[in-house]
Amino acid sequence: xxxxxxxxxxxxxxxxxxxxxxxxxxxxxxxxxxxxxxxxxxxxxxxxxxxxxxxxxxxxxxxxxxxxxxxxxxxxxxxxxxxxxxxxxxxxxxxxxxxxxxxxxxxxxxxxxxxxxxxxxxxxxxxxxxxxxxxxxxxxxxxxxxxxxxxxxxxxxxxxxxxxxxxxxxxxxxxxxxxxxxxxxxxxxxxxxxxxxxxxxxxxxxxxxxxxxxxxxxxxxxxxxxx
Ligand SMILES: [Zn+2]
Numbered sequence: 001x002x003x004x005x006x007x008x009x010x011x012x013x014x015x016x017x018x019x020x021x022x023x024x025x026x027x028x029x030x031x032x033x034x035x036x037x038x039x040x041x042x043x044x045x046x047x048x049x050x051x052x053x054x055x056x057x058x059x060x061x062x063x064x065x066x067x068x069x070x071x072x073x074x075x076x077x078x079x080x081x082x083x084x085x086x087x088x089x090x091x092x093x094x095x096x097x098x099x100x101x102x103x104x105x106x107x108x109x110x111x112x113x114x115x116x117x118x119x120x121x122x123x124x125x126x127x128x129x130x131x132x133x134x135x136x137x138x139x140x141x142x143x144x145x146x147x148x149x150x151x152x153x154x155x156x157x158x159x160x161x162x163x164x165x166x167x168x169x170x171x172x173x174x175x176x177x178x179x180x181x182x183x184x185x186x187x188x189x190x191x192x193x194x195x196x197x198x199x200x201x202x203x204x205x206x207x208x209x210x211x212x213x214x215x216x217x218x219x220x221x222x223x224x225x226x227x
Contacts, residue, residue, distance in 0.1 A: 007191050009112075009152070009202065009219040010054035011121075017053045018127045018186070020157045025052060050214045051157075056150075056204055057183040059175045060213035062168070066177045070211045077182075077204040079110035079150060080224065082197045084189065089115040089131035089155070092162035097140040104145055110202050111141065113153040114189040132160030138173040142181065150204070152184030152219070184219065192221060200224055 011017065019025040027048040033039035051057070056077075059066030087099050095113060104111060120126045132155070141148050151158075151174065158174070159167020174181040184204065201224045206215035 005223045007196065007200065007221040009187050009189060009192060009221055010217060011186065011188050013048070013053040013216055016122075018121060018156060019049070019052050020127055020130075020159075020185075021161050022127055023124055027052070050208070050212055050216065051185070053216045054184065054186050054188065054219060055214050055216045056206055057158075057171065057175060057185065057214045059177040059180045060211075062172045062175050063177055066175065066213070067180065068211045068213060069206050069215045070209055072206075074205075076149075077206070079202040079204075081105070081107045081109045081147070082112060082192075082200065082202045082221070083108040083110070084112040084114060084192055084194050084197060086114050086116075086194075089117065091125060091129040091131070092160045093131045094134035094160060094163060094166065095131065095137045096134050097137050104141075104148075106145065107147050108145060109147050110150045110152065111145075111148050112187070112189055112192065112202075113151065114192075115153065115155055117155040118188065118190055127156050128161050130155045130157060130160055130162075132163055132167050133158040133170045133174075135166055135169055135173065138170045142173060142176075142179075146179075148181055150182040150184060152187045152189075154187050154189045156186050158183050158185065184217070187219060196221060 017025050030045045032043040060068040200221040203220050205218045208215040
């Protein structure tokens with residue numbers, strides 16, 4: 001969904017939202033108060049893991065004392081220098097620095113990787129054969145782009161389900177509490193265009209402001225009238 005002033009870069013959570021490594025998500029929706037049972041209103045209890053759908057990982061994901069969602073101010077989740085890279089990735093393939101066709105601009109604060117995997121989002125392979133980020137690429141952006149504060153992509157996890165050991169180390173490198181690069185997984189980048197980066201800011205809104213390691217989130221690219 002988009003208009004001139006904003007582009008939605010996240011997916012809503014639905015009963016069929018894909019979940020890393022699983023054939024289907026384990027979201028449960030349980031009726032609580034129900035008018036048909038004589039209650040005054042309808043309410044539901046929704047139960048789900050926090051790493052589902054478009055979500056943002058914080059340092060606490062891999063460090064017990066790392067910063068949680070609660071430790072971040074809203075302003076820290078607003079990015080004024082987005083940069084989008086198109087890189088075709090195959091099943092289980094790990095993103096390497098030399099796959100980038102163009103140089104990442106130095107001032108980039110959020111790096112968006114579009115692999116084309118969104119086309120497979122309703123297939124089982126989306127969650128079981130997803131591409132991922134290599135250790136080399138994690139070191140590359142950490143060492144060479146100090147302005148990058150977040151990385152987002154259109155596949156289900158930085159960890160390829162076919163390469164889980166490496167993915168854990170990639171998370172540790174990126175989410176290092178000293179200077180974390182937050183990770184936004186399962187983004188909808190279909191409508192963002194490379195040229196948008198000059199005109200839009202990207203704002204991330206975690207659903208839950210809790211002392212937990214990750215939260216599903218809405219991500220909006222909003223036209224930046226000050227540029
Ligand atoms: Zn996650």
